[in-house]
Amino acid sequence: MSDPRLLELSDVGVTFRAKGGSGKKKLEALRHLNLDIASRELLVVVGESGSGKTTLGRVIAGLQRPTKGTMRFRGKDLAKADHGEFLSYRRAVQMVHQDPYTSLNPALTIEQTLIAGLKRWNKGMTREGASLRAADLLSLVGLSGKNHLQKYPHQLSGGQRQRVAIARAISINPELIVLDEPVSMIDASLRIDILDMLLEIKQKLGTTYLFITHDVALAKYFSEKASGGRMVVLYQGSVMELGDTETLVAAPANPYMMALIASTPGSRTESVTWSTKLASSQEDEVQGCRFFPRCIYAQEVCHATEPPLVSVGPDHLSACHFSGKLPLRPAQPAPAPAG
Ligand code: SF4
Numbered sequence: 001m002s003d004p005r006l007l008e009l010s011d012v013g014v015t016f017r018a019k020g021g022s023g024k025k026k027l028e029a030l031r032h033l034n035l036d037i038a039s040r041e042l043l044v045v046v047g048e049s050g051s052g053k054t055t056l057g058r059v060i061a062g063l064q065r066p067t068k069g070t071m072r073f074r075g076k077d078l079a080k081a082d083h084g085e086f087l088s089y090r091r092a093v094q095m096v097h098q099d100p101y102t103s104l105n106p107a108l109t110i111e112q113t114l115i116a117g118l119k120r121w122n123k124g125m126t127r128e129g130a131s132l133r134a135a136d137l138l139s140l141v142g143l144s145g146k147n148h149l150q151k152y153p154h155q156l157s158g159g160q161r162q163r164v165a166i167a168r169a170i171s172i173n174p175e176l177i178v179l180d181e182p183v184s185m186i187d188a189s190l191r192i193d194i195l196d197m198l199l200e201i202k203q204k205l206g207t208t209y210l211f212i213t214h215d216v217a218l219a220k221y222f223s224e225k226a227s228g229g230r231m232v233v234l235y236q237g238s239v240m241e242l243g244d245t246e247t248l249v250a251a252p253a254n255p256y257m258m259a260l261i262a263s264t265p266g267s268r269t270e271s272v273t274w275s276t277k278l279a280s281s282q283e284d285e286v287q288g289c290r291f292f293p294r295c296i297y298a299q300e301v302c303h304a305t306e307p308p309l310v311s312v313g314p315d316h317l318s319a320c321h322f323s324g325k326l327p328l329r330p331a332q333p334a335p336a337p338a339g
Contacts, residue, residue, distance in 0.1 A: 005036050005037070005038055005039075005072075005074075005075075006037050006038060006039045006041075006073070006074065006175060006176060006208055007036070007037040007060065007071070007072070007073055007176065008035075008036050008037075008070075008071070008072040009033055009034060009035045009036075009059075009060075009069065009070075009071050010034055010069055010070045010071075010072075011032050011033070011034060011068065011069040011070070012030060012032075012033040012034075012035075012059065012066045012068070012069030012070070012071060013028065013030055013031055013032060013033070013066060013067050013068040013069055013237075014028070014029045014030040014052075014055050014059060014064065014066055014067050014237075015027065015028050015029070015067045015068075016029055028236075028237050029052045029055040029237050030052045030055055030056060030059070030066070030237045031052075031236075031237040031238045032069075032238070033056070033069070033237075033238075033239060034239075034309075035232060035239070035242075037060075037176065037208060037210065038208070039175070039208055040206050040207075040208055041208050041209075041229065041230065042202070042208075042209045042211065042222070042223060042226045042228070042229030042230075043208075043209070043210050043211070043229065043230050043231075043232065044211045044212075044213065044219040044222065044223060044229060044230070044231045044232070044245055045057070045210060045211070045212045045213070045231075045232050045234060046213060046214070046216060046219050046231055046232070046233050046234070046257075046260065047214065047233060047234035047235060047260075048214055048235075048260075049214065050236065051234040051235055051236065051237070052234050052236070052237035052238075053180075053212045053214075053234050054098075054180055054181075054212065055237075056212075056234070057095060057178040057180045057210060057212050058095070059071070060093060060176070060178055060210060061090075061093050061094070061095040061178045062078075062086065062089055062090045062093060063095065073089050073092070073093075091121055091172055091174065092174055092175045092176065093174060093175070093176045093177075093178065094169040094170075094172070094174040094176075094177050094178070095169070095177070095178040095179075095180060096162070096165050096166055096169050096177060096178070096179050096180065096182050097165065097180055098180050098181040098182070098184055098185055099185055100158050100159075100161035100162035100164075100165055100185060100186070101153075101158065101161065101185070103161070103165050104153040104161055104164060104165065105153075106152065106153050106154060107152075108152070109149065109150050109151060109152055110134075110138070110148055110149050110150070110151055110152075110153070110156075110164050111131060111134050111149035111150060113164065113168060114130070114133075114134035114137060114138075114149075114164075114167060114168055114171055115127065115130040115131060115134055117168050117171050117172065118130040118133055118134065118171050118172070121171075121172040122172070131149075133171070134149060134167075134171075135149060137167040137168075137170065137171050138163075138164070138167055140167065140170070140201065140204075141163040141164070141166050141167045141170075141197060141201070142163060142193075142197055143160060143163050143164070143167070148160070157187075157190075158185060158186050158187065158190075159186050159187060159190040159193070159194060162182060162183070162186055162194060163194065163197070166182070166194075166197075166198065166201070170201060170205065170207070173205070174207065175207065175208060176207070176208040176209070176210065177207055177208070177209055177210070178210045178212070179198065179209060179210065179211045179212060180212045181212055181213055181214070182194065182198070182211075183195060183218070184213070184214070184215070191218070192221075195218070195221065195222055195225070196225065198222075199222070199225050199226055202226065215264070216249065216260050216261055216264050217264055219231060219245060219249075220245065220249045223245035223246070224245075224246075228244065228245070228246070229244070229245050230242065230243060230244050230245060230315075231243065231244070231245040231248045231249075233248065233254065233256065233257050233260070235256050235290055235291055236290040237290075238290055238319065239309055239317070239319060240254045240256045240257060240291065240318070240319050240320070241253060241254040241256070241257045241316075241317065241318045241319070242309070242316070242317045242318075243313070243315055243316035243317065244315065244316070247313070247316055248316075249261065253312045253313070253316065253318040253320070253323040253324060254318040254319065254320045254323060255291065255295050255296070255297050255320060255322075255326070256291045256294075256295070256320075259294070259295075287303070287304070287306070288301070288302050288303045288304050288305050288306050288307075289302040289303075289305075289306055289307050289319075289320070289321070290306075297322060297326055299321070299322075301321050302321055305321070306319075307319045307320050307321045310323070312324050
C-alpha cells in the first residue's frame with residue numbers, strides 16, 4: 001500500500017441496540033475492524049445487505065461515532081480532536097449517498113444547494129464567486145449549461161441528481177469521498193457513465209475514494225478502469241478478505257468471497273451450489289466463524305473457533321481456517337456490470 005496513510009482504523013467496533021424485545025439485545029454492526037486507507041487510494045468495500053458496509057462508510061465520514069477502537073486521520077486520533085479539528089475532518093471527508101431522490105433539498109434550486117455548501121465552508125466567498133464555482137462544478141460532473149443551475153431536484157432525472165450530489169461533495173475539495181452504492185438506484189443504462197465520470201474526477205483532483213457496493217461486477221469494473229485498488233470484503237461486520245481487487249476477484253481465498261462471485265448474475269462458477277446456499281441460509285447467531293451457517297466448506301472447528309484474519313499472500317488477508325488449503329478452483333472473473 002502506498003504511503004502516506006490518510007486514515008487508520010484500529011480495532012474499530014460499532015454496536016447498536018437491537019429494535020424490539022427487551023432492548024437489551026445488541027447488534028454488532030462492525031467488529032474489530034483494522035483498516036488503513038492511503039492517500040489517493042481506491043478502496044472498494046463489498047458485502048451483502050447487513051454486512052456493515054454503510055456503517056463503515058458513516059463512521060469514516062464522521063456521521064457515526066465508533067463504539068470502540070481508534071480512528072486516526074493523518075496521524076491524529078479523532079477521539080482527541082477538538083471541535084475545530086473534528087469540523088476540519090468532516091470537511092475533508094464527504095459522503096455521496098445511495099438515494100439521489102432524498103439527498104437534495106427539494107425546496108432549493110441546484111444553484112442554491114451548491115452555493116449553500118460552498119458558503120458554509122468558505123466564509124469569505126461572495127455569492128457571485130460561489131455562483132461561478134457552482135457552474136464549474138456542474139460542468140465537471142457533466143451537467144453543463146446554465147439552465148441546470150435554476151432547476152429544482154424534481155426536474156432532474158435520478159442520474160442527474162446523483163451528479164449534483166457528487167458536485168456538492170467535491171465542491172469543498174475533500175481528501176476522501178465515501179461513495180455509498182452511488183449507482184444502485186440509477187437506471188442501469190446510466191451507471192457506467194456515472195462511474196466513468198467519478199473516475200475522471202478522481203484522476204483530475206487526486207481524491208481518495210471509499211467505494212461501497214454489493215455488486216462484485218461493479219467493483220471489478222471500477223477498479224480495472226482505475227488501474228488498480230484494494231478491496232475489503234465484509235460479512236456481518238467482520239472483514240473476511242482484504243487485498244488487491246484483481247487478486248480477490250480472480251482468485252479469492254475466502255469461501256464467502258467465492259460465494260459472492262458465484263452468486264453474481266451471469267457467473268459460470270459453481271453458481272447453482274453457491275447461489276442456493278446463499279439464498280436459503282439463515283442468519284443464525286454463531287460463536288465461531290460468522291459464515292459457518294452458510295458455508296459449504298464448514299467443519300467442526302469453524303463452529304467452535306472464529307478464524308483470525310491472516311496473511312495468505314502479499315498484502316492479501318483472509319479470515320478462514322482453511323484459506324489456501326481448500327480444494328477450490330479459482331473463481332471465474334465476475335462478469336461486466338449491466339449498462
Ligand atoms: S472458517 Fe470454516 S465456515 Fe468460515 S469461511 Fe472458512 S471454511 Fe467456511
